[in-house]
Amino acid sequence: MFLSRHSDKLLEELRARLPENLPRKLGVAVSGGGDSVALMHLLHEVAQTQMTTLFIVTVDHGLRPEAAQEAESVSRQASALGLSHETLRWAGWDGAGNMQDQARQARYSLMSNWARDRGIGAIALGHTADDQAETLLMRLGRSSGVTGLSGMSASRQLDGLTLLRPMLGMTRDALRAYLIENNASWVEDPSNQDTRFDRIKARDALCGLEPLGIDALSLSRVADNLAQAHAALGVFAQESARNVAQVVQSDVKVDRVGFSALPKEIRRRVLVGILAWIAGQGYPPRQAAVGQAMDALAKGRAGSVAGCLLVPKGESVWICREFKAVQDQMIAPGDVWDGKWSVSGPATVGAEIRALGDDGLRQVPEWRETGRPRLALSATPAVWKGESVLAAPLAGLANGWQADIAPEWPEFYASFLSH
Incomplete structure (x- = not known):
């Protein structure tokens, strides 16, 4: 277990942003950089006092030849702590589009699937006060309102997975001091020096604001204050x-x-x-x-x-x-239509679920009795067989069928x- 003069303060801050009771299985995203390596060690200390098993995961985006070695370094450090480790590999970038954004989306998708397959309901991420401050500066440049300036949240849901960011009140300098004092190693991503990226420009700008008393911690506290205002407005x-x-x-x-x-x-x-x-x-x-x-x-x-x-x-x-947003959607009965509707009914060979549309409305004169606008009903799910409407449960023609909002859709x- 790591013990240092930095540990107590960092652990106190970490626990303040974690759920009171950690899940029995907790994923930890570790890239090999100083922030995420520190997160792994700090959470290892916390997990000793709770019935929580940590699962370490690294995403290799395949964009740098050193990435495989860095993942192996994480694996060795995790093994030394008695923790399991897996590397997920992405090979989806074709050289077109916004590489950073595509890599970020791929990272979350890979980790979500990994966690779901292993019954892991939450993953901790290594974002720091510096990341929060840089996010705030970039969003200021986009004239964001209260929602955007609230920054990254300490906890949010993504496809049924809870993402935790328990280090938003810690600076990179404090975390690296913690690692140095305990002889832990980490790697520095060379992209962190690439001023083509907005985040690096924000990082450089932040250094110039320090004479005004504006630093990572002060901006992180501003984001916390705005997050409270955002919640109240909600x-x-x-x-x-x-x-x-x-x-x-x-x-x-x-x-x-x-x-x-x-x-x-x-x-x-x-x-x-x-x-x-x-x-x-x-x-x-x-x-x-x-x-x-x-x-x-x-x-x-x-x-x-x-x-x-x-x-x-x-x-x-x-x-x-x-209607035009859903006109091309077609599924088999029992599947979820438009991400929201589950349409079920008697077994019918050749039946498919499509939007009702004007052609369907002409076959469902009952729609007028619903009191709903024609345009609203045209985009509702209907049961079709060829060019014939068998049922349109939301337009007044049930015929033994029903349309229910999918359980995962919020109230x-x-x-x-x-x-």
Whole structure:
């Protein structure tokens, strides 16, 4: 076990950002760099007092010839601590596009699958206060609001996996001092000196801000403060959504007067939350598109944004899935359609699930009795056999079939606190 004059303070900070009770299985992402190596050793100390088994994982992106040796170094250090280690290899970059972004997405995908296969529900990541400060500076350059300036969260969900960042209150210098004092080795990624990358530019800029008292820890605390404000705004948005928005099967019906009376930031959060619930979480729509949609909603005008339609009807605006966003989706009964709907019914040879569309609506005169806009119903799942509609459960034609929201899809109002 590592013992040093740095350990107590670092362990105290680490425990403060970890769940009170660690899961029985905890993955630890270790690249071989100083931050993640320190994380492995610190968590090893913490795990001694809890019923937790650590599983070390390294992703070799195949972008540098040294990466394989670095993974082997991690394996040796993990073995010395009595910990298992696996290396995951990515060979998916074809030289086109944003290499860093593709590598990041691949890293999370590989680790998610690895964790799922081993029954691991959480992975700890080695992001530090310096990473948080650099993220904050880059987002300032993009004119981000409270959400973006909240930085990286200490815990978040990704495809059913919990990602933990327990070192956001620690600096790289403190972690390296801890490693040096305990004769631990690590590697420095040469890309950390490459000023072509925005993060390295932010790192250099941060050095120039130190005379003003602006350093990694102070900016990390700013991000923490903004994260608290972000959480409070999320609660306000959730309560506001309860007052102005009503779920009607696959759509959300919004009261225009109530929506217009909300503060602008809360209107934005309510709208973005509705869009995410209908179309699925992903990158939020651009600020300009959200602003135009907010204005259209308040004035009762039709519009489209992020794969959804705004359909005015009386004093309300219905927000629904857009047909062209789902027109090419086709699945077998029992699978999940549009990531959200599970359609089941009697065994039928040749049946398939597709969007109802205008062609289907003409075969389902019952749709008018639902009281829902035609455009909203056209993007709902229907059971087709060839060119004939067998059932459209959300449009009033059940025929022994039903459409249920998939279990993993969040409850509408609860979703405001999950993004």
